[in-house]
Structure formats: C-alpha cells, structure tokens
Amino acid sequence: MAEYRLKGLSCANCAREMEGEIQKLPHGGEAKIYFNSGKLSVPEEVDLSNVEKILATDGAAIIKEQDDSDEEGHHHAEGHSGPNWKVLISLSTILFISAFLLEDYLHVAVIVSLYVVATAISGYQTFIKGMKNLFRLKFNIDTLMTVALIGAFSIGEWREGTLVAILFGLNEYLEGLGMEKARRSMAALLQVAPKEAVLIDEGQEKVVPISSLKIGDIVLVKAGEKIPSDGKVIEGKSSVNEAAITGESMPVDKQIGDDVFGGSVNNEGLLKIEIIKAYEDSSLAKILHLVEEAQETKTPTELFINQFAKYYTPAIMLISVFVMIIPPLLFGNDWGASFYQGLAVLIVGCPCALILSSPIAIVSGITRNARNGILVKGGVHLEQLGKVETIAFDKTGTLTKGEPHVEQTIVYEPNFYQVAGAIEKNSSHPLAVAVVKEVAKNEQEIEQATDVQTIVGQGVSARMNEKNYYLGNENSLSHLTLSNKVKEDITQLKESGYTLVAVADEEKVLGLFGVSDQIRPEAHQLMKRLQESGIKQTVMLTGDHHKSAEKVAAAIGLTDYYAGLLPDEKVKKIKELTETSTTAMVGDGINDAPALATANLGIAMGKGTDSAIETADIVLMQDHLGKLPSAISISQRVNRIIKVNIMLALGLKLIALLLTIPGLLTLWIAILSDMGATIIVTLISLTILIEKKREKVEYMKIN
CATH class of the missing domain: 3.30.70.100 (Alpha-Beta Plaits)
Structure with a gap:
C-alpha cells in the first residue's frame, strides 16, 4: 500500500x-x-x-x-486550500454589501452584475463541482448548493443567492480551519521524533539520519538535543525531559547504566548513549504509530452517523421536492414561493455539521491524552473509557510500588540492626534490599557476615563475631523456644498483613521486621478522584493472602477486593464484573495480559514498556496512576460533546425545516442554520484541547 x-x-x-x-x-x-x-x-x-x-x-x-x-x-483551510481564499471571501462580501447599498441608485443590470461577480468569486469551486456531480447524478452538498444557486437566480433572488454563496464559502473555510486545527495539534505531537543523530564511528563524529541507526551504535547527545532512540547511558550524567513519552514535565536524572527513551530531551550534560533499539522499534516510534492509527478508528457513534448520512441527503432531496410540489397542488399555494422554500430545504440538507460532530472531538481527545502521556489506541477505546463504571486494579506494581518495604520493626536486642544488615548486605533478594534500607535509615554501620548459607524454606544462616545467626521466616526460629511476648508479636505482624522477617542467634530472637509492598502515595487520593469522576466500583484483584489485601484495600479506600486469586481466577472475576457494568482492568501489561484482554477496556501502566504498549487498549506511560482520572474526565467530556454536537446539528436543521410550515424559511436562514451548526460543533470540539488549571492542580495533589 x-x-x-x-x-x-x-x-x-x-x-x-x-x-x-x-x-x-x-x-x-x-x-x-x-x-x-x-x-x-x-x-x-x-x-x-x-x-x-x-x-x-x-x-x-x-x-x-x-x-x-x-x-x-x-x-489553513482544507476545504479551499489556496492562500488567497480569505481575500476572495472578503472581496465577495464587499461586492455584496456594495450592491445591497446601491440597489436604489444604480441600474438593475449593474446590481445584478455585482451580485453575479460576488457569487462567482466565492462560489465558483462549489458551482464547478456541483455541475460535474449533476451530470453524473451524484448528489452531495455541492450538488445541493449548485441547484439552490441556479434556482435562486432563476426566480430573480439575486441578493439571497449571492448571500448563500458567500456564507457557504465561509462555512466551508471555517469547517476546514477547524479540522486543520485538530490535525495541526496532532501533527505537533508527532513532531517530537528527532530527525538526525550524532554517531560516533571509529572515534569520529558524524551526523546521520535516525533511520540508519543500528543496535549497538554509540551516539553523542549534547545539552538541548533529543535522544534519537531507546538506549543506555554509557558515559556522562545529566537530567532528561521525558515529557514526549510519559507526559511528565519534571526532569529525570540519568547516569551510567540508566535507560533512556528516544524523543526525550537531554537538559544539560553531555551523554554517550548505546542504542538498544532501532528507531522503528523504539517506544516513541510505536507510540507515534499507534497515535496516528488511533485517529482513524471509527467509534460506534461515528459508524452510526456515517450510515445515517447515506440516507439523510436523499431524504432531504425528496422532502425538497414535496415542499415544491405538494403545497401548490393540494393547498393552492403560490408555485414561486413553494419553489423558493424547496430550495431552502435543499440547503438545510447539508450533512457536514452532523458528520463533523464526532471526528474533531475524537482527534482532540486522543491528542490531549497523548500530551499527558496517555496512549489511547483508538476512538472506540476513548469512547469506552468515558462509559466505564467499574475499575479493577492489580495490586503489586499498580496500587503498590512492587518493592518490599519495612513497615514495622520490633527490637528485642541492641545488635538487631547490625546483625540483620551484615547478613543481607550482599543479597539482591527484594526482602534483603528492604532490610538493608531500613538498617541504613537507622544510621547503623553495616558490617560483613561470613559463611552466609541459604536454608530452604526458612531463610539464611551466617557467622559473625564467632557466633551463628539466623534470618528468615517463622521456620527459621524452630531451634528456639519462643516467649509469649514474641509469639504475640509474630501473630500481630501476620494479622496486619505483613511478611515476617525474624533475626535470631542460637539462644534468642533479636528482633522482627514486618515487611509489605509499599502502597503508592497517590493511591488514596486517586480513589477519591475516580469516585468524583463517576466511577462506581474500585476493585482490587490480587494473588496475595487475605490479610495483606484487606490492609491495602482499607488504606486506599477501595470499594471491594478479592484475594488469593490465580491468573485464571482473575479472568473469571473480570468476566463477572463485565456482566453487570462496563469494566476496565488496570495492570502492568505483562502478567495481567489475560485479565486486560477480558475486560471491556485494558489499561496498562509501565513507563513505555513494549509489553504494556502491545497488550492494552490504553497505556499510561508514567510509572503511576496519577493521570488516570484526567484521562477518564477527558473521555467523558468527549462523549458529552459528541452528544451535544449531534443534538445541535440535527436540532438547528429541524428548526429550520419546521419554518417551512408557516412559509418562513428563507435561503439565508437555511445557510445560517447549517453554518451555525458547523461553527458551533467545531468550536465546542476544539475546547477539548484546552487544559484547565484545575486539572493541573488536582494532578499535583495526587502526586
């Protein structure tokens, strides 16, 4: 293709x-x-x-x-794309006003000539296309306008015929301008992709197109320049603006070993970056491709409007013929007046405002979300997001950070921290990392243990200062007789939903750590915002045990939770939820793929990971949920605006058609009703692109 x-x-x-x-x-x-x-x-x-x-x-x-x-x-205006179109409309208008004001002072032939010239200047494109369509028996808006112009001039309505041509030309211009504004907004978003890169080849710097970059190439990125593709920092230190990917304006510090996204901007330092993905496979390229595709997916509303429009124009032409013929034949009305009314009905029949009621709003909504780092893969998903009533969340990595964190410590002996730190110092296990962080927070100097050995099902053992020590779960204390106090503390930690990490020597327990997955700081405020947005149920699905799930649900303010679920049980629960309400599933896009696919709408978060981009219908490019309420609000607004647009487009035309009953419909009222509907629909749709200060404030509160 x-x-x-x-x-x-x-x-x-x-x-x-x-x-x-x-x-x-x-x-x-x-x-x-x-x-x-x-x-x-x-x-x-x-x-x-x-x-x-x-x-x-x-x-x-x-x-x-x-x-x-x-x-x-x-x-500027796709409908009449010449740069002098504004001049032509202006000239046409001046001639029309001149003819109108001089009607009583100049010969009728001069006045008619002025009207004809004004009509030709503003309406020649429509007239030419309309005449071609007439010969081909193709009936669209240009055909209708051409018939109306010929009809108006044939019965001597020079003034109104000219006004129709001018207003229709202006309408077409403004219609094109509105759609172009939405396209330009999207184009500005798509221009974040860099065009060239500075490649280091055999010690020499040379500028190359980013399309030529291969995995393993080394590029140099100076301050203020865009990073050409996904890569890893191998030299240098700087802060990077990742707004093009994540929508976050705050810079992110980068140093040797850190990953960087193509399209992000190096703020101050000099970075050497090893390319880990060819540009066409980079996160940015995938995002831009999906955003472009998303513009063209048709929502159910759009499909209905397009189908409706197929029958709308022929129906209007039939109504026009009836208005011309039936009143004179059955009620003795004047043929000339009825013919005039029929011409006005033809103009009312323009379906442009109706067809425009959805696409500008959809493009604006997708663009607006993309600016915020929210990738919506199509208008159908944008429309669906605005209808969501239930949101199901995975727990680990979604509502929590996915990183174990020491929530509670119980100290029995003064050497508790030193022993724990020494044993876990060189371990990369997530629980060990959490313990070492807690030890460091208490300003304890971490020594080095020796003879560290893993004991399956228990934890680890080690030697330190000629003594044996043990660190692990409750089973690691099996060599001891526990006091009632220690037993009570262990029970309390477990009932609080914590993972137990005990530290002991050969004779006694030194202390206990209560470890849990840290709840994201934005989670509680997020649930309040979601409820304010009209979300009726917020549900957590997790494989964790009941106590841990209960603790997280209570702290965040969820309406419900389901614990101890296997992946297939999560899918089953999602199916149950979708039977009663429109349900979205939020996960990390990897292990939650089946549940994401089962829900009415799959929402993944994951800082631009390939799996997240490919799995879900909507991707939150940030590593948090802070902008989810904003995405829902934008989608709800798009849906409301589309409904308002449809009602306005049809309502104004219906009012104009009803004016035929008392014989009050004129050509200029007909064109104004169509022009008014088009302008209002376009302007209302473009308001979606405007970010309100309140939304920024609310987002800052969550984060």
Whole structure:
C-alpha cells in the first residue's frame, strides 16, 4: 500500500464518497481516505492519475514533494486550500454589501452584475463541482448548493443567492480551519521524533539520519538535543525531559547504566548513549504509530452517523421536492414561493455539521491524552473509557510500588540492626534490599557476615563475631523456644498483613521486621478522584493472602477486593464484573495480559514498556496512576460533546425545516442554520484541547 498526504480535504462526507469512487478503480478495493489525518492509502497497482482525477472533482489533491515543505505554513483551510481564499471571501462580501447599498441608485443590470461577480468569486469551486456531480447524478452538498444557486437566480433572488454563496464559502473555510486545527495539534505531537543523530564511528563524529541507526551504535547527545532512540547511558550524567513519552514535565536524572527513551530531551550534560533499539522499534516510534492509527478508528457513534448520512441527503432531496410540489397542488399555494422554500430545504440538507460532530472531538481527545502521556489506541477505546463504571486494579506494581518495604520493626536486642544488615548486605533478594534500607535509615554501620548459607524454606544462616545467626521466616526460629511476648508479636505482624522477617542467634530472637509492598502515595487520593469522576466500583484483584489485601484495600479506600486469586481466577472475576457494568482492568501489561484482554477496556501502566504498549487498549506511560482520572474526565467530556454536537446539528436543521410550515424559511436562514451548526460543533470540539488549571492542580495533589 502506498500512502500520500492530501490537501483540500475538509468535508468528511465528501471524503467518504471519494473513497468509494477510488475503491471502484481496478485494484482499488482496499483504498482508504483517512479524513482525520488527511491521508490516502491506496494499493500500488492503482493508476494514480485516475485517483487524482477523482480527488480533483472535490477540490482535493495529493501533496507533491515540492509542496511538502510549505504545507505547515499554508494549509489553513482544507476545504479551499489556496492562500488567497480569505481575500476572495472578503472581496465577495464587499461586492455584496456594495450592491445591497446601491440597489436604489444604480441600474438593475449593474446590481445584478455585482451580485453575479460576488457569487462567482466565492462560489465558483462549489458551482464547478456541483455541475460535474449533476451530470453524473451524484448528489452531495455541492450538488445541493449548485441547484439552490441556479434556482435562486432563476426566480430573480439575486441578493439571497449571492448571500448563500458567500456564507457557504465561509462555512466551508471555517469547517476546514477547524479540522486543520485538530490535525495541526496532532501533527505537533508527532513532531517530537528527532530527525538526525550524532554517531560516533571509529572515534569520529558524524551526523546521520535516525533511520540508519543500528543496535549497538554509540551516539553523542549534547545539552538541548533529543535522544534519537531507546538506549543506555554509557558515559556522562545529566537530567532528561521525558515529557514526549510519559507526559511528565519534571526532569529525570540519568547516569551510567540508566535507560533512556528516544524523543526525550537531554537538559544539560553531555551523554554517550548505546542504542538498544532501532528507531522503528523504539517506544516513541510505536507510540507515534499507534497515535496516528488511533485517529482513524471509527467509534460506534461515528459508524452510526456515517450510515445515517447515506440516507439523510436523499431524504432531504425528496422532502425538497414535496415542499415544491405538494403545497401548490393540494393547498393552492403560490408555485414561486413553494419553489423558493424547496430550495431552502435543499440547503438545510447539508450533512457536514452532523458528520463533523464526532471526528474533531475524537482527534482532540486522543491528542490531549497523548500530551499527558496517555496512549489511547483508538476512538472506540476513548469512547469506552468515558462509559466505564467499574475499575479493577492489580495490586503489586499498580496500587503498590512492587518493592518490599519495612513497615514495622520490633527490637528485642541492641545488635538487631547490625546483625540483620551484615547478613543481607550482599543479597539482591527484594526482602534483603528492604532490610538493608531500613538498617541504613537507622544510621547503623553495616558490617560483613561470613559463611552466609541459604536454608530452604526458612531463610539464611551466617557467622559473625564467632557466633551463628539466623534470618528468615517463622521456620527459621524452630531451634528456639519462643516467649509469649514474641509469639504475640509474630501473630500481630501476620494479622496486619505483613511478611515476617525474624533475626535470631542460637539462644534468642533479636528482633522482627514486618515487611509489605509499599502502597503508592497517590493511591488514596486517586480513589477519591475516580469516585468524583463517576466511577462506581474500585476493585482490587490480587494473588496475595487475605490479610495483606484487606490492609491495602482499607488504606486506599477501595470499594471491594478479592484475594488469593490465580491468573485464571482473575479472568473469571473480570468476566463477572463485565456482566453487570462496563469494566476496565488496570495492570502492568505483562502478567495481567489475560485479565486486560477480558475486560471491556485494558489499561496498562509501565513507563513505555513494549509489553504494556502491545497488550492494552490504553497505556499510561508514567510509572503511576496519577493521570488516570484526567484521562477518564477527558473521555467523558468527549462523549458529552459528541452528544451535544449531534443534538445541535440535527436540532438547528429541524428548526429550520419546521419554518417551512408557516412559509418562513428563507435561503439565508437555511445557510445560517447549517453554518451555525458547523461553527458551533467545531468550536465546542476544539475546547477539548484546552487544559484547565484545575486539572493541573488536582494532578499535583495526587502526586
């Protein structure tokens, strides 16, 4: 499939019709026009000259290489993509006003000429396309407008016909401007990808395209430059802005051995980085590709609107014919007045506002979330997120940090910390790391134990200062007779949901550690925000034992929890939840893959890990849940705006059509109803791109 960028693409309905025509060409069955991103995908076997002819019938064209550099600066209104279009509308308006004001002072032929010239300046593209469509019996908005203009002039309504042409031209311009604004916002997001890199080759620095980088290449990144692809720091120290990946504006310190993301910005130091992924496999490339794809997935609402539009325009034409014929035949109305009313009905029939009610809002919502480091893989998932009522969370690594942390210590002997630190000093076991951190916090100097040995099912033994010591679970104390006090303390730690780490010598217990997985600091505030967003149930699914799960659920403020679950039992529980409400599952995208796939919506968090990006419908690129409430709010807002847009688009047209009953519908009221609906729908949709200060404040509170 060959892919091309298009200009002159403002009308979603026209894009759909052109796509149908291209698909009728030999080998063109799989051709697609992506209206939201302004792109054409067509099989390479298709004759491109025939495609260009079809595009030209609706004022669209393929952007040639020589036009590409100028595209950003000159594509203001896709519907009429010439840089002088604003001038033409302005000139048309001046001529119209002049003719209107001078009607009583100049000969009628001069006035008519002024109106005709004003109409030709602002409406020539529509008229040409409409006439071509008439000969092909193709009925779309250009056809309707052309028939209306011819009809208005044929009955001497020069003034109103001209006003219709000007207002329709302005409407098309503003419609294109709105869609282009949404596209530009997305394009700005996609421009974070670096274009070149400084490669160190045999000690020499040379600038190369990032597409040429291979795994193992060494690149130099200076202060202020973008990191070309995912890699590992092998020399230097700096802070890096990872906002392009995670949406987090705070810099992250990097030193030798740390991983870095392509597209992030080196703030101050000089870094040498070893490339660990070719750019096309990097986190940033995958994100940008998925974001582009996401623009074009059709939501159920969009599919319904597109289907509705197929029957809407023919129905309007039939209504127009009835309005022209039935009143004079059955009720003796004036033929001229009825004909005029029928022409107005044709203009009301423009489906553009209705078709635009969804795509601008969807693109804006996906863009807005992507700016925040939230990757939504399509409009259908964005719409679904706004309908979620239940959120199920994995515990470890999601609601907790996934790192054991000493929550409680009970000290019996003064050498408790020294012995524990000495035994665990060189161990990489997560529990050992937690113990060593706790010892260091108590400012204890850590000595070195000898003869450290693992005892299966118990823990470890070691020698220190000519004595044997033991560290581990309750079984490691089996050589001792425990006092009632120690037994009570062990029971208390276990009932509190802690993992027990005991330290003893050959004669007595030195002390106890109560270890648990540390709850994320944002978790409690997060649950409050989710409930404020309309989430009815927050549920935790975990394989941990009941006491540990109960402790976490109570501390966070969850509505429910289920403990001791195996992976298949998590899936079963998700199925039960989805039967009663729209359910999202939040996990790390690796071991929770079955549950993520089973839920109505899978949400993964994982700082850009491949598995998270590939598994879930939505990916939180941060390593926390702080922006989840914002993503839900944006999705709910998108859904509300789409509903409002549909009601406005249909409501204004219905009001205009009802004016035909008392005979009050005029051509200018008809075009204003369509223009008003289009402008309102576009502006309301674009408000999604505006970030409110309140959202920033709420996010800061959570974090």
